[in-house]
Amino acid sequence: xxxxxxxxxxxxxxxxxxxxxxxxxxxxxxxxxxxxxxxxxxxxxxxxxxxxxxxxxxxxxxxxxxxxxxxxxxxxxxxxxxxxxxxxxxxxxxxxxxxxxxxxxxxxxxxxxxxxxxxxxxxxxxxxxxxxxxxxxxxxxxxxxxxxxxxxxxxxxxxxxxxxxxxxxxxxxxxxxxxxxxxxxxxxxxxxxxxxxxxxxxxxxxxxxxxxxxxxxxxxxxxxxxxxxxxxxxxxxxxxxxxxxxxxxxxxxxxxxxxxxxxxxxxxxxxxxxxxxxxxxxxxxxxx
Numbered sequence: 485x486x487x488x489x490x491x492x493x494x495x496x497x498x499x500x501x502x503x504x505x506x507x508x509x510x511x512x513x514x515x516x517x518x519x520x521x522x523x524x525x526x527x528x529x530x531x532x533x534x535x536x537x538x539x540x541x542x543x544x545x546x547x548x549x550x551x552x553x554x555x556x557x558x559x560x561x562x563x564x565x566x567x568x569x570x571x572x573x574x575x576x577x578x579x580x581x582x583x584x585x586x587x588x589x590x591x592x593x594x595x596x597x598x599x600x601x602x603x604x605x606x607x608x609x610x611x612x613x614x615x616x617x618x619x620x621x622x623x624x625x626x627x628x629x630x631x632x633x634x635x636x637x638x639x640x641x642x643x644x645x646x647x648x649x650x651x652x653x654x655x656x657x658x659x660x661x662x663x664x665x666x667x668x669x670x671x672x673x674x675x676x677x678x679x680x681x682x683x684x685x686x687x688x689x690x691x692x693x694x695x696x697x698x699x700x701x702x703x704x705x706x707x708x709x710x711x712x713x714x715x716x717x718x719x720x721x722x723x724x725x726x727x728x729x730x731x732x733x734x735x736x737x738x739x740x741x742x743x744x745x746x747x748x749x750x751x752x753x754x755x756x757x758x759x760x761x762x763x764x765x766x767x768x769x770x771x772x
């Protein structure tokens with residue numbers, strides 16, 4: 485069955501990507517880059533290249549993302565891959581177009597705070613539509629695919645820490661690490677707030693009569709496992725399938741879109757999961 489194009493959803497994706505990118509670019513151009521503060525990731529590396537050789541930040545970010553996209557496209561799922569690639573291109577273009585934004589250099593601490601709040605807001609808006617912006621997120625997915633024992637969060641933390649230290653060395657400013665740490669922490673906190681907590685999880689029960697289509701979509705596009713059992717409608721007495729999936733908050737949008745595509749009539753129950761232990765989430769207590 486040919487999938488129906490959802491123009492409203494596409495329009496919202498474009499709008500959120502543009503708004504989020506403008507806010508993010510304003511933060512980088514007004515507060516981050518002029519004060520030699522790093523936001524980590526490929527944007528931080530792009531700022532260093534701009535400082536050393538005046539390479540455009542956005543273009544540098546886009547070029548560095550290309551090999552990561554080539555290595556990870558099979559792991560992301562078709563829809564998420566193209567949405568992430570679109571968001572990455574938009575952010576990169578807006579970063580260079582926004583070079584006309586004025587610079588704020590009067591107070592480096594205030595710049596670090598404002599930069600962190602704005603970058604977190606911009607990225608949070610983009611992430612809320614199930615998109616990502618490449619960079620260390622893709623790197624973490626690649627490394628986790630190569631080394632199953634690798635921690636997704638630790639890979640991102642290590643990569644960002646490396647960029648912060650490297651940037652401080654290039655800028656010849658040891659205090660840059662402190663200001664950058666403030667910016668990165670604030671940014672991640674704002675993102676978590678927008679997405680209702682990056683570490684929080686959602687337990688989703690899906691009641692459907694299109695078991696295989698829903699399962700295939702979840703396994704392929706969301707890359708999460710599922711628990712399945714048979715059930716019966718209390719009123720209709722017809723057979724149904726119940727699929728239980730646990731995802732992180734930022735994955736919920738993508739899961740709902742996947743289920744909607746596979747079975748528009750599916751019944752979903754979404755609830756907060758306060759603690760989740762096991763593969764893909766926190767290790768069991770007592771395990772390292």
